[in-house]
Amino acid sequence: MASAVTSAPPPARPLIHLDAVSKRFALPDGRSFEAVRDVSLQVPAGTIFGLIGQSGAGKSTLLRLINLLERPDSGRVVVDGQELTAMSKAQLRKARQNIGMIFQQFNLLQNATVFENVAFPLGLHGRRSKAEIAERVAECLELVGLSDKASSYPAQLSGGQKQRVAIARALAPRPQVMLCDEPTSALDTGTTRSVLQTLREINQKLGVTIVIVTHELAVVQALCDRVAVVEQGRIVEQFAVADQATPRLSTLGRELLLEQQRQHILQRWESGQLAERAS
């Protein structure tokens, strides 16, 4: 049998490039705390990239440095070839349209309908007609499966539906990047699964690069292509989630590997049970 010709795919270009970024916060007692320490990181275009670590490790701060919600004290942030850290406020406002963000607590406008929430970023930027805005909102709501909820208010929605509205709102300006800060931590297991499925579809169908902060290893395993482990403001290791052969250096990396192996055994056992029942 002829052997298959294999060639490694060309490395994806980094869409996000953090170059030696550091961030220090002033504390009430006058001292300061370095939450992110000299981190360099490249996120390839089209990937789903996880940031994991213990509470207080600096994951959220690192994520917020990508769209300059937190401005680094030193280092450079480059997204899609544009150095955000060198931009004026007006330039940055425009560049941020390329970077959507969703949060654990959804951050929706409570007194606005689902339609108005998703339309909000479209009204802020550019000169779109009402008809163009309505068309884009409808597209985004369809993408997240909420076409029938356009006139509802956030209080009338479940947690999972609220997060979908937040996803639709983040997608509305057609960003290349979506930053997700613990997007499923407030959701139950079933809802988490369906929100992760939506994020995966957005990545696969629209090619949106996703960076996700999570403390849930099951989320990493279900969603991420690659992951970086953050400890005390530093990235201590990075790996492809599918690579179970290379030894993991961090405790969390090893825990994730054990979880992957456990799931693998469980799946094999379940498919064995099914085959037995069928025979």
Ligand SMILES: Nc1ncnc2c1ncn2[C@@H]1O[C@H](COP(=O)(O)OP(=O)(O)OP(=O)(O)O)[C@@H](O)[C@H]1O
């Ligand atoms: N605005 C701020 N002022 C002072 N300290 C801050 C501020 N934001 C974050 N920190 C501190 O920086 C450190 C890193 O915080 P960060 O929220 O990035 O961690 P995290 O890994 O996301 O944690 P968690 O999983 O608990 O959200 C923490 O010790 C936190 O208290």
